[in-house]
Amino acid sequence: MIIQTEAIVIRSTKYSDSDCILTLFTRKMGKLGVYSKNARLMKSPLMSGSQIFAYSNVTINTRDGKYRLSNADLISNFYKIAGSVEKTYLGYYMLELVEKLSMEDQSNIRLFQLLADSLYELEKNDNIILLKTVFELKLLDYSGFRPNASRCIVCGDSSSLGNYFAPQEGGRVCISCMGQVNIKYRYDSTTFRLIEYIQNNHISRVLEAKISRQIIEELSGLLDYYIKFHLSEIRLKTREYLILD
Secondary structure, three states, X not given: OEEEEEEEEEEEEEOOOOOEEEEEEEOOOEEEEEEEOOOOOOOOOOOXXXXXXXXXXXXXXXXXXXXXXXXXXXXXXXXXXXXXXXXXXXXXXXXXXXXXHOOEOXXXXXXXXXXXXXHHHHHHOOXXXXXXXXXXXXXXXXXXXXXXXXXXXXXXXXXXXXXXXXXXXXXXXXXXXXXXXXXXXXXXXXXXXXXXXXXXXXXXXXXXXXXXXXXXXXXXXXXXXXXXXXXXXXXXXXXXXXXXX
């Protein structure tokens, strides 16, 4: 069988002096482990499409349940990301999050498009902390971990919402239910409006908006708690190296 699809290289592992094993995040089939023969050789036609961050139209041959890259027409290598240490770390963090939260052979088109759009934005946008925050919030949504900011996570009421967020329960808590959750944090009401704005708008539109640095940092902290509770079994190595100044 031959598979043709768009793909982004989210991991590359040396297999031999000339070959490598790629983890591709594809539009049609989600995450795939693919053998790329001779991709480490300078004259190989697969070399450019086998690098980390490479976004390509690929052709993959399958045989006995194994995938082999036969062609990669590069769309973008996002080379400008490498010109900034901060952007490079954030880029690797995005790739690791996608790798850890995506399933083998299971398409997630919204998540694929989010990663592609985010890498394009990362090349040209210097608001690192906002980009990280938008990416995390949308990725959580597309991976089944959407935080609820519009209704009480306990009773579902939206008429008496307070400014408390319970990360373990997964959302905002109304005044009547505050005593029913063990761990909750208080945030500015604007932070909750920002969550809804990000969830309902494309990443490029959010990045064009004028948003208070204080509110961005507060939402970033909220997501830190949220990720700690809901992704506690996933060790994110790249998160330790993020530079968000």
